[in-house]
Structures are given as C-alpha cells and as structure tokens.
Amino acid sequence: MTGLSMAFYFAFAGNIVGDWGLIFGKTNARRLLEPKKALILLFASPLVALFHHVSLRFALTPLGLEPLSPFVFALAAVGIFMLISLARARLGKPPIGEQALRHEAPAAVVIYACAVASSQLSAKPTTVMAAAAAAAIGFIAASSLLEDIAARIELEGPPEALRGAPLRFISAGLIALAFSGVDIALYARTLA
Amino acid sequence: MSAVPSKVEAGRKRLYAAAVAGLMPAFAAASDFAGALALAACFAAGFAFASASSKLLPKKFSGGDSFAFGLLAASLGVAFALSTFRLLAPLRFELLYARAVIIPFTVPVLEAAWRPEATRGSESPWGASVRAFVLSLAIVIAGAGRELLANGAALPFMATPSAAFLLVGVGFAAWAAIAKRLGKEAS
Numbered sequence: 127m128t129g130l131s132m133a134f135y136f137a138f139a140g141n142i143v144g145d146w147g148l149i150f151g152k153t154n155a156r157r158l159l160e161p162k163k164a165l166i167l168l169f170a171s172p173l174v175a176l177f178h179h180v181s182l183r184f185a186l187t188p189l190g191l192e193p194l195s196p197f198v199f200a201l202a203a204v205g206i207f208m209l210i211s212l213a214r215a216r217l218g219k220p221p222i223g224e225q226a227l228r229h230e231a232p233a234a235v236v237i238y239a240c241a242v243a244s245s246q247l248s249a250k251p252t253t254v255m256a257a258a259a260a261a262a263i264g265f266i267a268a269s270s271l272l273e274d275i276a277a278r279i280e281l282e283g284p285p286e287a288l289r290g291a292p293l294r295f296i297s298a299g300l301i302a303l304a305f306s307g308v309d310i311a312l313y314a315r316t317l318a
Numbered sequence: 319m320s321a322v323p324s325k326v327e328a329g330r331k332r333l334y335a336a337a338v339a340g341l342m343p344a345f346a347a348a349s350d351f352a353g354a355l356a357l358a359a360c361f362a363a364g365f366a367f368a369s370a371s372s373k374l375l376p377k378k379f380s381g382g383d384s385f386a387f388g389l390l391a392a393s394l395g396v397a398f399a400l401s402t403f404r405l406l407a408p409l410r411f412e413l414l415y416a417r418a419v420i421i422p423f424t425v426p427v428l429e430a431a432w433r434p435e436a437t438r439g440s441e442s443p444w445g446a447s448v449r450a451f452v453l454s455l456a457i458v459i460a461g462a463g464r465e466l467l468a469n470g471a472a473l474p475f476m477a478t479p480s481a482a483f484l485l486v487g488v489g490f491a492a493w494a495a496i497a498k499r500l501g502k503e504a505s
Contacts, residue, residue: 145479146417147346151339193400196393196419204386211382224381228432235423239343242416287495291335295487302480 132253133260136244139309142261143268144302146239149294152276154232155269167233168262175241175258176251177202183249199238236265268305272298337453338486340425345460345486346479347417349468352410354461358454360399360418361427365450367395368422368431373443381433388431392422426453460485 142148150158157163181198185191211221244257275297284293338345344361348354371391375384400418404411421427430446460482468476475481 145346146420147342147344147479147482149339149342149483151336192415193397193404193419195397196422197390197397200389200393200422204390207382207386222382224385224432227382227385231423231428232425235343235420235425238423239420242419246416287491287498291339292487292491292494295339295483295490299480299483299487302483303475303478306475306478306480 130256132244132247132257135247136257136260137264137267139305139312140243140247140261140264141268141302141305142236142239142243142265143272143298144305145309146243148236148239148265149272149298150232150269151291152273152294154229155273157229158233158236159266159270159273163233164266167236167266168259170237171240171258171262172255174199174237175244175254178238178241179245179251179254182245195242196238199241203234236262240265268301272301275301334449334452335490337426337429337449338456338490340429341453341457342482342486343417343420343424344457345482347414348457348461348464348482349477349479350465351458351462352407353414354458356403356407356410356414357418357421357461358457359403360396360421361424361457362450362454363395363399364392364422364427365395365430365446365453368392368427369443369446369450372431372433373446384433385431389422389428392427392431396422 136142139145149155158167178195178199182192182195186195186198207222207227214221240258240261244254244261247257248254272294276294279293279297280289288296341361344357348357368388368391372384372388375387379387396418400411400415403414403418426449430450463485464476464481467473467481473481
C-alpha cells in the first residue's frame with residue numbers, strides 16, 4: 127500500500143474517531159481543535175508513529191515483548207514531560223501545573239492511536255509517518271464535523287433526553303457508519 | 319444538609335458519564351463477548367494498577383510525579399493482562415492487541431492515576447473498586463449485546479464500531495428519560 131493510498135484511507139475510512147471510538151466531550155474537543163493544539167497533534171503524530179514503529183519492529187517484536195508497547199510509550203511520554211519540566215526550571219518558568227497536565231493528557235491517546243493504527247498497515251517508516259499525519263488530519267476533520275453537527279442539532283430544539291451527550295454519540299455513530307460504508311466500498315477489498 | 323449529598327451524587331453521575339465516554343475505544347472494539355471479556359480484563363488491570371499507585375505513593379511526591387507513576391503502573395498492568403491473554407488465546411490477541419494497548423491512556427484510567435484529592439466524586443478504595451467493576455461489566459455487556467444483535471438478520475451493522483456509539487447514545491438518552499420520570503414521580 128502506497129503512502130498516498132494510506133493517507134486517503136486514514137482520512138476517509140480508517141478514521142480515529144469512527145473506527146477507534148475516540149470521542150471527547152465538548153470542552154476537550156474544542157481544546158483539541160484550537161489551531162495551535164491541532165498543529166502539535168499534526169506534527170507529534172508522525173514522530174510518535176516513527177518511534178512506535180521502530181521500537182516495536184526492532185526491539186519489542188524480536189524479543190516477543192509486544193504487550194510492553196504501551197509501557198514504552200508511557201515511559202517516553204514521562205521522559206519528555208521531565209525534560210520539559212527541567213527546561214522550564216532552567217528558564218525560570220513555573221512548573222507545569224496539575225490542571226494543565228490534566229487538560230493535555232487526553233491528547234496523548236489520540237497521538238498514540240494514530241501511531242498504532244498507522245504502524246499496523248505498513249512496514250516502511252516513511253509510509254507509517256505519512257499515514258500517522260493523515261490519521262491526525264482525519265481525526266481533526268471528523269471532530270470538527272461532529273462539533274458542527276452537534277451545534278446545528280442543538281439549534282433545532284431536540285427532546286430533552288437527547289440533548290448533550292446522547293446526541294453527540296448518536297451523531298458520531300452515524301458518521302462512523304458512513305465511514306465504514308466508504309471503507310467497505312473502497313478500501314477493504316484493497317487491504318485484504 | 320440535603321444539598322451536600324445531592325452535589326456528591328451529581329459529581330458521581332458526571333464521573334460515570336465521562337468514564338463511559340472515555341471508554342469508547344473499548345466499547346468500539348468489543349464486538350463480541352470473548353473480545354469484550356479480554357478488553358474488560360485489560361481495563362480492570364490498568365485501572366487497578368493506576369489507582370493503587372496513586373493511593374500508595376508517599377505524599378512527598380508532587381501531583382505530576384504521582385500521575386506519571388500512575389500512568390506507568392497502568393501501562394504495566396495492561397501489559398501483564400495482555401501477556402496472560404496472549405498465552406490463553408494467541409489468535410484473538412493478534413486481533414485485539416492494537417485496541418487494547420491504548421486502554422492505559424483512556425480517560426477513566428488517567429483519572430484513576432491522579433491523586434485522590436485531585437479527583438472529583440468518591441475516590442475511596444471501595445468506590446474506585448466499584449467503579450472499575452461497573453465499567454468492566456459495561457464493556458462485557460456491550461460486547462455480548464452487540465454479538466447477540468449482529469447475529470440476527472435485522473442488524474448486521476452491530477459488528478461495526480459505529481454500533482457502539484449508537485448503543486451508548488441510546489443508553490444515555492434512555493437513562494436521562496428514566497431519571498427525569500423518576501424525579502417527577504418522587505416530587
């Protein structure tokens with residue numbers, strides 16, 4: 127599978143929202159859709175995918191230690207957090223607060239899901255990186271679409287029991303159903 | 319006096335709603351009973367390790383350090399569960415591996431990794447155990463329900479991840495409608 131076809135696959139069918147069930151509440155979704163956060167997601171995903179791919183292919187799989195993959199990712203995330211904390215201390219900036227850490231933590235699952243999803247479909251590092259970037263774009267696009275649909279439906283005055291989370295989930299389900307239709311119609315046969 | 323318990327109750331409900339939303343990757347991946355059981359075991363292991371780590375770590379560690387330990391403990395817990403699962407059912411492990419490895423980074427496990435005083439709602443060891451059990455049970459029920467519905471001719475799409483969203487959405491709506499009706503009857 128070429129990098130281009132994988133990019134199309136993740137943006138239109140193997141979407142992280144629809145296929146992997148990654149959905150956030152209104153506050154977290156809006157935070158992730160801010161341009162700065164979206165850019166970080168877009169650049170971090172290929173790098174994490176490369177790290178995941180290399181560690182899995184050249185260290186964990188030969189030793190039969192694939193289940194330790196989340197531990198390696200967590201270790202890397204904690205290491206980066208400690209480096210940022212050290213750099214902030216050197217620059218005389220205040221340490222990262224618990225509240226800020228709590229707000230940023232949900233983004234980690236999206237980045238890791240992009241990495242795992244993309245490294246499953248190819249053995250070439252460059253293709254994996256392109257696919258991870260496409261997966262991040264697909265996630266941002268699908269989340270943005272979901273936010274717009276939820277806001278539009280709220281204007282229609284839906285029944286009280288459906289307002290908020292239920293409508294968000296049902297809308298996400300319908301989007302995911304459309305994505306899986308595209309997947310079956312265009313990509314599943316190519317991948318098989 | 320009655321306002322305080324009702325606030326605690328509301329906090330617990332919000333905690334459960336956020337946890338169910340955060341567990342959507344497990345709900346989406348659990349399309350049958352056996353797979354759901356394996357994912358629920360991974361979640362329970364990750365949650366237990368994260369919760370124990372955040373509660374047992376000495377107070378001299380900062381909140382950020384405690385969270386980092388909790389995250390590492392959760393990922394080790396899931397790794398142990400996955401290794402056991404691999405020995406028991408290697409073929410199914412290959413199918414579910416990619417979805418199970420993201421469980422330590424889902425919202426309910428991350429919440430369990432925080433210090434008890436930094437989290438909302440009840441965070442006693444008993445409360446955390448009940449929450450872990452209820453959420454694991456929810457994954458198993460969702461998986462078994464989807465398998466049952468997908469086997470019929472009417473709803474074959476129940477095996478796709480989209481069905482998990484629809485089921486959770488309808489479940490939330492039914493819960494809200496029942497709670498509203500019960501509230502009206504009580505008043």
